[in-house]
Amino acid sequence: xxxxxxxxxxxxxxxxxxxxxxxxxxxxxxxxxxxxxxxxxxxxxxxxxxxxxxxxxxxxxxxxxxxxxxxxxxxxxxxxxxxxxxxxxxxxxxxxxxxxxxxxxxxxxxxxxxxxxxxxxxxxxxxxxxxxxxxxxxxxxxxxxxxxxxxxxxxxxxxxxxxxxxxxxxxxxxxxxxxxxxxxxxxxxxxxxxxxxxxxxxxxxxxxxxxxxxxxxxxxxxxxxxxxxxxxxxxxxxxxxxxxxxxxxxxxxxxxxxxxxxxxxxxxxxxxxxxxxxxxxxxxxxxxxxxxxxxxxxxxxxxxxxxxxxxxxxxxxxxxxxxxxxxxxxxxxxxxxxxxxxxx
Amino acid sequence: xxxxxxxxxxxxxxxxxxxxxxxxxxxxxxxxxxxxxxxxxxxxxxxxxxxxxxxxxxxxxxxxxxxxxxxxxxxxxxxxxxxxxxxxxxxxxxxxxxxxxxxxxxxxxxxxxxxxxxxxxxxxxxxxxxxxxxxxxxxxxxxxxxxxxxxxxxxxxxxxxxxxxxxxxxxxxxxxxxxxxxxxxxxxxxxxxxxxxxxxxxxxxxxxxxxxxxxxxxxxxxxxxxxxxxxxxxxxxxxxxxxxxxxxxxxxxxxxxxxxxxxxxxxxxxxxxxxxxxxxxxxxxxxxxxxxxxxxxxxxxxxxxxxxxxxxxxxxxxxxxxxxxxxxxxxxxxxxxxxxxxxxxxxxxxxx
Numbered sequence: 001x002x003x004x005x006x007x008x009x010x011x012x013x014x015x016x017x018x019x020x021x022x023x024x025x026x027x028x029x030x031x032x033x034x035x036x037x038x039x040x041x042x043x044x045x046x047x048x049x050x051x052x053x054x055x056x057x058x059x060x061x062x063x064x065x066x067x068x069x070x071x072x073x074x075x076x077x078x079x080x081x082x083x084x085x086x087x088x089x090x091x092x093x094x095x096x097x098x099x100x101x102x103x104x105x106x107x108x109x110x111x112x113x114x115x116x117x118x119x120x121x122x123x124x125x126x127x128x129x130x131x132x133x134x135x136x137x138x139x140x141x142x143x144x145x146x147x148x149x150x151x152x153x154x155x156x157x158x159x160x161x162x163x164x165x166x167x168x169x170x171x172x173x174x175x176x177x178x179x180x181x182x183x184x185x186x187x188x189x190x191x192x193x194x195x196x197x198x199x200x201x202x203x204x205x206x207x208x209x210x211x212x213x214x215x216x217x218x219x220x221x222x223x224x225x226x227x228x229x230x231x232x233x234x235x236x237x238x239x240x241x242x243x244x245x246x247x248x249x250x251x252x253x254x255x256x257x258x259x260x261x262x263x264x265x266x267x268x269x270x271x272x273x274x275x276x277x278x279x280x281x282x283x284x285x286x287x288x289x290x291x292x293x294x295x296x297x298x299x300x301x302x303x304x305x306x307x308x309x310x311x312x313x314x315x316x317x318x319x320x321x322x323x324x325x326x327x328x329x330x331x332x333x334x335x336x337x338x339x340x341x342x343x344x
Numbered sequence: 345x346x347x348x349x350x351x352x353x354x355x356x357x358x359x360x361x362x363x364x365x366x367x368x369x370x371x372x373x374x375x376x377x378x379x380x381x382x383x384x385x386x387x388x389x390x391x392x393x394x395x396x397x398x399x400x401x402x403x404x405x406x407x408x409x410x411x412x413x414x415x416x417x418x419x420x421x422x423x424x425x426x427x428x429x430x431x432x433x434x435x436x437x438x439x440x441x442x443x444x445x446x447x448x449x450x451x452x453x454x455x456x457x458x459x460x461x462x463x464x465x466x467x468x469x470x471x472x473x474x475x476x477x478x479x480x481x482x483x484x485x486x487x488x489x490x491x492x493x494x495x496x497x498x499x500x501x502x503x504x505x506x507x508x509x510x511x512x513x514x515x516x517x518x519x520x521x522x523x524x525x526x527x528x529x530x531x532x533x534x535x536x537x538x539x540x541x542x543x544x545x546x547x548x549x550x551x552x553x554x555x556x557x558x559x560x561x562x563x564x565x566x567x568x569x570x571x572x573x574x575x576x577x578x579x580x581x582x583x584x585x586x587x588x589x590x591x592x593x594x595x596x597x598x599x600x601x602x603x604x605x606x607x608x609x610x611x612x613x614x615x616x617x618x619x620x621x622x623x624x625x626x627x628x629x630x631x632x633x634x635x636x637x638x639x640x641x642x643x644x645x646x647x648x649x650x651x652x653x654x655x656x657x658x659x660x661x662x663x664x665x666x667x668x669x670x671x672x673x674x675x676x677x678x679x680x681x682x683x684x685x686x687x688x689x690x691x692x693x694x695x696x
Contacts, residue, residue, distance in 0.1 A: 247462035250421055251476050251527070252450035261478075265466045 002058035017060035126333035154296030173233025217289035232274025236267030356429030361386030407584030455524035476527030626671035
C-alpha cells in the first residue's frame with residue numbers, strides 16, 4: 001500500500017490506474033524494500049513523501065514516473081534532431097569553414113610572419129609601444145616553451161568566435177534598444193545563456209553535430225560569449241544623452257542617420273566594453289570546449305587532468321592567463337583611446 | 345490675420361497621460377490642472393494657447409519652470425505632438441505633414457538651440473556647426489566654408505578643429521548658435537538657450553543675438569524663465585503660467601499695464617528705470633513745450649534720462665525720433681512711472 005492510494009480512489013480513478021502497465025521497472029528504493037522484506041509497513045506522518053511523480057506512481061501504476069519525463073525529452077529531441085540538423089547544418093557550415101581556415105592559416109604560416117602581424121595589429125589599435133613590447137615578450141615566452149602552436153590555435157578560435165559574436169550581437173543589441181518588445185523577449189534568453197552551466201550547452205550540440213566538426217565548439221563558444229556584447233550594445237544606445245537625440249531629431253535626421261551618426265558613435269565605449277567581455281568569455285569557453293575536440297591550450301589542460309600531468313596542466317593554465325592578459329590589455333587600451341576622444 | 349505672421353498657434357492643447365482625448369473633454373468643460381491630475385491622473389501641459397509669431401521678430405515666451413514653455417516650443421517643430429489645436433507655418437498646418445514633409449520642415453525651415461547645447465561630442469566644432477548641412481546630405485567639403493563663416497561670426501575663429509569638451513559652456517553655446525545659423529533656416533527656436541550660462545556670459549550672448557538679429561532678421565522664438573532677459577530681447581512677450589497664457593504683448597506695454605496679479609508680482613522686482621523706455625511713458629505731442637532742457641531719444645531707458653537730469657524733477661525733455669519731435673517727457677512723470685503698477689484688482693502680492 002502506498003501513501004497516496006486514497007487520492008486516486010477518492011477521485012474514482014482506481015480503474016484507470018489498474019489499466020496501467022505493471023511491468024514498469026522497479027525503483028531502487030522498492031527493490032531494497034523488497035529484498036529487506038520490509039514492504040508495506042505502516043508509515044508515520046514523519047515519513048510522508050512529497051506527492052512527486054514517483055510517489056504517485058507507487059499508488060497508481062498508470063501515472064508516469066519522473067524518468068519518463070527525462071526520457072520523453074530525450075525522445076522528443078532525437079525525433080526532431082534529424083530535421084533540425086537539415087536546417088542547422090547548412091546555416092552553420094560557414095562557421096566550420098571559418099574556424100578551419102583560420103586555424104590552418106595561423107598555424108601553418110611561419111612564426112616570423114604571424115608574430116609581426118599580431119604586433120602590428122596591437123600597435124594600430126592601441127598606439128602604444130609599451131603594450132607592443134609586452135605582447136611581443138609574452139608571445140616569445142610561449143613560443144620558447146614550445147606552446148606557440150597551441151596558443152595560436154586558441155587565438156584563432158577566439159578571433160573567429162569573437163568576430164562572429166560582434167557581427168551578430170551588435171545588430172541584436174541595436175534591435176533591442178529600438179524595440180521594447182524585443183528587449184523584453186530577448187533578456188530572458190540572455191539571462192538563461194549567461195547562467196546555464198557551460199557544460200550544458202555541449203550536451204544537445206553533441207547530438208546535433210558530429211564531434212569532428214569544428215562548428216560544434218564554435219557554436220558553444222558563441223552562445224556563451226555573445227551575451228555581453230548584446231547587453232552592452234543595448235545599454236549603450238539606450239544611455240545616449242537624450243538631449244543629443246532630441247537635437248538630432250530637431251535638425252531632421254532620419255533614423256538611419258541617427259543610428260550611424262549619433263547613436264553608434266556615442267555608444268561605442270559601451271559596445272567596446274562588451275566586446276572586451278565577449279573576448280574574455282570566449283577564452284574561458286575555449287578551454288571547456290576542448291572536451292568536444294576544440295584544439296589549443298585547453299587540450300593540454302585536459303591532458304593534465306586526465307593523465308595527472310601536473311606540470312603540463314599548470315603551464316598550459318599559465319599560457320591561458322598570459323593570452324587573457326594580452327587580450328584584455330589590448331582591448332582595454334583601444335577602449336581608452338575611444339573614451340579619450342569622446343569625453344563629454 | 346496679418347500677412348507677416350510666420351507661425352500661428354491656434355487653440356493648442358497638450359495633455360500628458362494615457363488617454364488625453366478623454367481628459368481634453370474635461371479640460372474643455374473647465375476642469376483645472378490640479379483637479380485633472382487628482383481625479384484623472386493626467387497632466388495638463390498646455391491649455392488653449394493662441395500666439396501669432398511675426399516674421400523677423402523676436403518672440404519671447406516666458407514662464408517659470410513647469411509653466412509649459414519648453415513643451416510649447418517643441419510643438420512648433422513637432423518634437424511633441426499636440427492633443428488638439430493647430431500650428432500653421434506660412435499658412436500651412438504643420439500637423440497634417442507626413443514624415444517626409446516634417447523632416448523637410450525641420451531641415452530647411454526651423455533650427456533649434458538647446459539649453460544643454462546638445463552638441464555631438466565626437467565631432468569637431470566645424471562638423472557640429474555644419475550638422476544641419478551634413479544632415480541634408482552635403483559632404484564636409486561642401487559646407488566647410490559656410491560653417492567656418494558662421495563659426496567666425498559667433499566669435500570662435502580658430503577653434504574649428506577642437507572638440508566640444510575642450511570648450512567652455514559659453515563657447516559651446518556659440519557653437520550651438522552657429523549650428524542653427526548655418527542651417528540658414530528662417531525660423532530659430534531657442535529653448536532656454538542662455539539659462540545654463542553664468543550672468544556675464546549670458547549678457548554677452550544676448551548682445552550677440554541682438555547684433556545678429558539686426559543683421560539677419562530671423563524669426564526667433566526664445567524661451568526663458570528670466571524676466572530681464574525676456575525684456576531685453578523681446579519684440580513680443582508671451583507670459584505663461586501653468587500651461588495658460590496670462591498676458592501677451594509688447595514688453596513695455598506689459599510693464600506699464602500688467603493685467604494679472606501674477607505678472608505684477610513678477611515685475612515688481614525688476615529695475616524699472618533700466619527696462620522702461622522713454623516712449624512708453626512720454627506724452628505724445630508734436631507741440632514744442634516751454635523751457636526744454638534738452639532732447640532725448642524715444643528708445644533711451646529711464647536710467648539714462650535720470651542721469652541726464654541730475655535728479656531735477658522740474659525739467660521737461662523733448663523726445664525725438666530721427667530729429668523729429670514725437671513727444672514730451674516731464675521728469676516728474678518719469679519718477680511716478682518708477683513705482684510698480686498695481687494690478688486692476690489692487691495689491692495681491694501678499695498671495696504669492
